[in-house]
Amino acid sequence: MKNKRRVRLGDMLIHYGKITTEQLEAALFIQRNKNEKLGKILVDMGCIDDKDLYMILGKQWGIPWVDLTTQNIDPEAASLVQKNFALANNLIPFKKKWRFLHVAMSDPMNLFTLDDLEEITKCRILPYFASPVEITHAIAQHYQEETVPGSADDLIQVLSTVIQQTVQERASDICVEPSINRLNIRFQTDGKTVEVSICKHG
Template identity: 40%
Template sequence: MYAAAPRLGEILLADRVIDNLQLNAALGHQRRWGGKLGKILVSMGFATERAVVRALSRQLGVPEVDLASQTISPAVLSKVPAEICRRHRLFPLAIRRDERGPFLHVAMADPADLEAIDDLRFLTGLRVEAAVAPEGEIHRAIERHYGGGDADPFDPRGAGGGEVLRFADPFAVEPAAEPPVRFDPAPAPPASEAKAAEASRRENGTDLFAATDPAYRAVEALVRILVRKGILEKGEFLQEILREVDGELRS
């Protein structure tokens, strides 16, 4: 039988990083609010990040790493986007090779995060070997190597900066432009002509919306799809629209 791995709190107690009172306070906070014990101990001021990392290294059997002393190849950075690093609190260190082939060496705040390791395997196609580093150091390394905000090797601005390339949203419906104000000296058509024109539009089922209105074009495209699939009959749709228009005119 394998001996159970020591708990993080037990290691920190044995190293005299914390005492029983501090451990119980942190465990009470964890039971009530959730979260990782190591992070809670740091946030409560009971332990430093480096002390927690040292204990995690012993608990999980993974090496600890000092990110400030690492030189990172741009080819390695290009393998893992900054967004993945921030989401999973990790930082790529190197691509190395052993008897089983190439693997990605990565520093993680939580080397037991299997979801993060699976994401890296899928993204890079490489085995992943984890080391543990303080979360603060990981954050600073990300900002130092990828840049602030959302900058990363996949940023369309590239390394030289410049204007961000923006692509139109194919599903966005732009608002119709305001019609220009026109001062037409010609008198308005007689009421009888206006009624006749309205009747003609209703009879033909046209001009219910401005033909150049993007919102109208979007609805028209949707109706065509529904008609093509046999879900909607065009005549029923037009009758429903006319009923809505009649209701608006009478209200």
């Protein structure tokens, strides 16, 4: 029996009416000259938004997708991971039922992160695809300010991850406001202002 081949992302985007054949051909031409993923190129071209991209990725990989703009986030579930871990890995738990923890992730196929989540939460992890910007926004909304344990390198890693995500999602007006004990990061995306505060203790 032959293994079922996974449908290519571009073909799926066309099938669901998200892009045209001409747009796919243009994106593939760009991809041949750039070391970038096809989905990011299509988002940069303005052919699709990141929500459509992650919804189709979920269909492609057989992993559910969650819209964090409409999904209620259970504070008890979110509290099972610390804010700095959520920021560094671009994820947020949004529901817990029995021993199963439902987690929105920009990369739900990262086995190392999934293993870390199971170790930290002592739960069975049910991963979902979600928009990276929506995850960052949800983290800013649902977590209280907390200190980032460890050295300055730990803080830099979290900050670097947040900035990388804003750049990838073509966020604008990125503003980093440092102070003695805190970093405030503010940026615009899809007409919304997202604010993230990271506290540091020495």
